Amino acid sequence: MAPLTSAKTRPVRLADIAKAAGVSHGTASNVFARPEIVREEVRERVKAAAEAMGYGGPDPKGRLLRAGKVNAIGVATAEPLSYFFEDPFARVMMASISQACDATGAGISLVSAANSEQLAWNIQSALVDGFIVFCVDGGSKLVELARDRKLPFVALDLDSDDDDEAVAAIGVDNIAGAGLAARHLTELGHRRFAVLALPCADAGFGPTTREQMEKALYSGTRDRLRGYFAELARVDIDISKVPIYETTNDEKSVWAGLDHIFAGAETPTAILAMSDRIALHALDWLRQHDITVPGDVSIVGFDGVPEGAVSKPPLTTIVQPIAEMGRLAVKAILENDGSPTSRQSLPVELVVRASSGPSPA
Amino acid sequence: MAPLTSAKTRPVRLADIAKAAGVSHGTASNVFARPEIVREEVRERVKAAAEAMGYGGPDPKGRLLRAGKVNAIGVATAEPLSYFFEDPFARVMMASISQACDATGAGISLVSAANSEQLAWNIQSALVDGFIVFCVDGGSKLVELARDRKLPFVALDLDSDDDDEAVAAIGVDNIAGAGLAARHLTELGHRRFAVLALPCADAGFGPTTREQMEKALYSGTRDRLRGYFAELARVDIDISKVPIYETTNDEKSVWAGLDHIFAGAETPTAILAMSDRIALHALDWLRQHDITVPGDVSIVGFDGVPEGAVSKPPLTTIVQPIAEMGRLAVKAILENDGSPTSRQSLPVELVVRASSGPSPA
DNA sequence: GCCAAAATTTGAACCGATCCAACGAAAGTG
DNA sequence: CACTTTCGTTGGATCGGTTCAAATTTTGGC
Numbered sequence: 001m002a003p004l005t006s007a008k009t010r011p012v013r014l015a016d017i018a019k020a021a022g023v024s025h026g027t028a029s030n031v032f033a034r035p036e037i038v039r040e041e042v043r044e045r046v047k048a049a050a051e052a053m054g055y056g057g058p059d060p061k062g063r064l065l066r067a068g069k070v071n072a073i074g075v076a077t078a079e080p081l082s083y084f085f086e087d088p089f090a091r092v093m094m095a096s097i098s099q100a101c102d103a104t105g106a107g108i109s110l111v112s113a114a115n116s117e118q119l120a121w122n123i124q125s126a127l128v129d130g131f132i133v134f135c136v137d138g139g140s141k142l143v144e145l146a147r148d149r150k151l152p153f154v155a156l157d158l159d160s161d162d163d164d165e166a167v168a169a170i171g172v173d174n175i176a177g178a179g180l181a182a183r184h185l186t187e188l189g190h191r192r193f194a195v196l197a198l199p200c201a202d203a204g205f206g207p208t209t210r211e212q213m214e215k216a217l218y219s220g221t222r223d224r225l226r227g228y229f230a231e232l233a234r235v236d237i238d239i240s241k242v243p244i245y246e247t248t249n250d251e252k253s254v255w256a257g258l259d260h261i262f263a264g265a266e267t268p269t270a271i272l273a274m275s276d277r278i279a280l281h282a283l284d285w286l287r288q289h290d291i292t293v294p295g296d297v298s299i300v301g302f303d304g305v306p307e308g309a310v311s312k313p314p315l316t317t318i319v320q321p322i323a324e325m326g327r328l329a330v331k332a333i334l335e336n337d338g339s340p341t342s343r344q345s346l347p348v349e350l351v352v353r354a355s356s357g358p359s360p361a
Numbered sequence: 362m363a364p365l366t367s368a369k370t371r372p373v374r375l376a377d378i379a380k381a382a383g384v385s386h387g388t389a390s391n392v393f394a395r396p397e398i399v400r401e402e403v404r405e406r407v408k409a410a411a412e413a414m415g416y417g418g419p420d421p422k423g424r425l426l427r428a429g430k431v432n433a434i435g436v437a438t439a440e441p442l443s444y445f446f447e448d449p450f451a452r453v454m455m456a457s458i459s460q461a462c463d464a465t466g467a468g469i470s471l472v473s474a475a476n477s478e479q480l481a482w483n484i485q486s487a488l489v490d491g492f493i494v495f496c497v498d499g500g501s502k503l504v505e506l507a508r509d510r511k512l513p514f515v516a517l518d519l520d521s522d523d524d525d526e527a528v529a530a531i532g533v534d535n536i537a538g539a540g541l542a543a544r545h546l547t548e549l550g551h552r553r554f555a556v557l558a559l560p561c562a563d564a565g566f567g568p569t570t571r572e573q574m575e576k577a578l579y580s581g582t583r584d585r586l587r588g589y590f591a592e593l594a595r596v597d598i599d600i601s602k603v604p605i606y607e608t609t610n611d612e613k614s615v616w617a618g619l620d621h622i623f624a625g626a627e628t629p630t631a632i633l634a635m636s637d638r639i640a641l642h643a644l645d646w647l648r649q650h651d652i653t654v655p656g657d658v659s660i661v662g663f664d665g666v667p668e669g670a671v672s673k674p675p676l677t678t679i680v681q682p683i684a685e686m687g688r689l690a691v692k693a694i695l696e697n698d699g700s701p702t703s704r705q706s707l708p709v710e711l712v713v714r715a716s717s718g719p720s721p722a
Numbered sequence: 723g724c725c726a727a728a729a730t731t732t733g734a735a736c737c738g739a740t741c742c743a744a745c746g747a748a749a750g751t752g
Numbered sequence: 753c754a755c756t757t758t759c760g761t762t763g764g765a766t767c768g769g770t771t772c773a774a775a776t777t778t779t780g781g782c
Contacts, residue, residue, distance in 0.1 A: 063486070065738065094445075
């Protein structure tokens with residue numbers, strides 16, 4: 001084949017325009033990186049050559065290798081990428097992370113490890129200066145992978161049991177928070193409880209037990225349950241009778257859970273929901289079944305997402321300092337050069353709104 | 362200074378462990394990239410060396426340069442990064458973009474060009490295989506920068522006037538959509554209108570005019586206005602009397618706009634809101650001022666965000682095929698090797714819900 | 723017009739990997 | 753035993769830039 005035009009249009013490199021302009025590539029590089037140190041005449045010549053050859057500026061790929069810094073932080077989760085835009089908790093967290101990044105000019109790379117095949121690879125090949133790992137589920141595997149990259153990283157809401165390793169982690173005291181929720185309801189006179197739990201095992205939902213929940217993948221789940229039950233036990237409620245329904249944090253499983261719970265003879269007057277998302281779906285179910293909140297049933301969520309403030313009725317919940325957590329996480333990545341800092345546990349707060357009231361009993 | 366331990370802990374490179382294991386760097390590379398072609402004994406030796414020296418696997422920076430593909434697409438906007446998580450329209454769009462990316466295993470890099478200093482740099486240095494540009498505002502500058510990278514890119518909702526250049530763009534027919542909204546209201550008998558507009562000039566809000574709006578930075582704004590007025594004029598409404606209030610798409614400016622509009626002697630019975638976000642804020646204002654919707658005032662939004670379906674009352678709006686747009690955009694990036702494809706205009710649809718009704722007059 | 727100082731430009735080294743042609747050794751074949 | 757294959761390994765080229773010490777040109781002073 002004779003060269004028709006130029007066959008494969010191989011992208012123009014800096015070296016090409018250097019040659020075309022008759023300067024060394026060192027000078028060509030300077031034209032783009034530090035134009036002020038290049039004589040004007042030469043600068044114009046190089047720029048003209050670049051223009052003529054359709055050169056789109058120095059390729060960041062090349063620069064990266066030398067500079068070392070990507071100027072972006074990776075946010076990793078074991079959920080699909082859309083989790084970041086659909087889950088209320090994640091959204092609030094991401095909004096605060098992104099504000100912190102904006103302030104410093106850093107970019108954000110979203111990396112998902114939803115299927116375990118790509119999981120490892122996505123994390124291993126992410127071009128980032130550090131990781132923030134969302135540990136909602138399958139956290140420890142993610143943390144391990146992220147740590148193997150030897151980059152600065154922070155785990156959000158890491159497994160509290162997992163502190164054998166010195167990893168930086170930012171979380172809240174789930175046990176105390178759950179205790180707060182339970183106590184709020186017992187103080188209102190409730191004695192018949194039900195728990196709508198976050199996922200425990202892989203991708204299933206249905207009634208479960210305390211023993212089962214102790215194996216939860218994500219320790220936040222475990223800790224919240226422990227917190228609930230410690231408080232209920234404290235006021236002599238027979239915790240063996242409290243139904244626990246494991247959900248997948250979505251409408252379908254929550255509704256199935258409530259179908260199940262309210263099918264029993266002795267229906268609860270108080271529901272402990274492990275996330276606001278669960279609680280909000282529950283509110284929908286209760287409304288559709290003409291069960292008044294908080295008249296017939298009280299419900300307390302967990303997280304403190306903005307939607308909870310405008311739901312019908314507004315949700316009593318345990319609010320996490322989500323924005324603060326995001327800010328701290330970014331700060332930890334950007335200021336930390338790799339060495340793990342200590343784990344931080346932030347306080348949670350009970351915010352009483354209209355979804356909880358005195359027991360009807 | 363005598364070398365205490367090893368001074369600056371320079372990160373371990375593949376070459377280091379190759380030396381330590383007594384193999385060539387080619388073989389060391391194979392151990393990680395294609396372990397099956399390396400003899401087991403050697404493989405183990407190299408892995409052991411890597412482990413011992415704390416090597417975190419091949420650095421993607423290096424690989425990138427050779428491989429060329431980043432396996433991530435960049436999503437750019439002139440808004441702050443948090444826009445992606447806070448704006449309802451952006452969220453829905455991002456959710457669909459991220460689903461498409463998940464399906465192909467691509468990552469997502471969020472790049473913001475909120476302040477014009479970083480603007481250029483952030484886009485120029487983003488490590489991505491292509492760009493999806495959100496053109497809500499300041500679109501053309503962004504598009505220009507993105508195009509200069511000579512990477513595949515797609516503009517979402519690009520300026521309709523800007524088609525002098527062959528850029529791939531995916532958008533909706535804003536004029537037709539706005540026309541649909543206006544016609545819906547005129548068919549309900551409305552004659553007194555007000556328009557709550559999207560930002561037109563830089564970062565300001567207040568009453569404005571049609572002439573002013575023609576200069577809108579973002580042509581979607583311009584086109585929607587044209588669509589509204591073309592329809593109103595068609596049914597002989599005196600469009601010179603229709604107040605236009607420019608908002609910044611947030612609560613404060615929308616409320617100020619309504620304060621302004623309803624302070625006048627002849628209050629409107631129908632409000633054309635250029636975005637659902639504006640419409641939803643307006644709904645709040647109207648409720649607080651005991652103006653019933655749609656009894657006293659009808660309102661029609663634009664975009665079709667999910668929140669509109671659950672507002673009080675549910676919002677009549679022009680829905681854009683947001684998910685479809687996201688899917689097409691990702692497809693265009695991933696399948697396109699750089700050459701711009703044609704612009705596509707997707708159809709919009711009027712969805713009548715409860716925020717619009719017959720004129721009270 | 724000569725020399726030192728200042729301003730530019732050069733070219734090689736480097737960033738951290740992957741890829742591949744070539745080579746050596748072990749295994750298989752006649 | 754010489755002769756192909758096959759398998760594993762090597763080392764150099766390459767990706768596309770940045771950086772910096774040294775070389776070169778300009779400028780300024782006298």
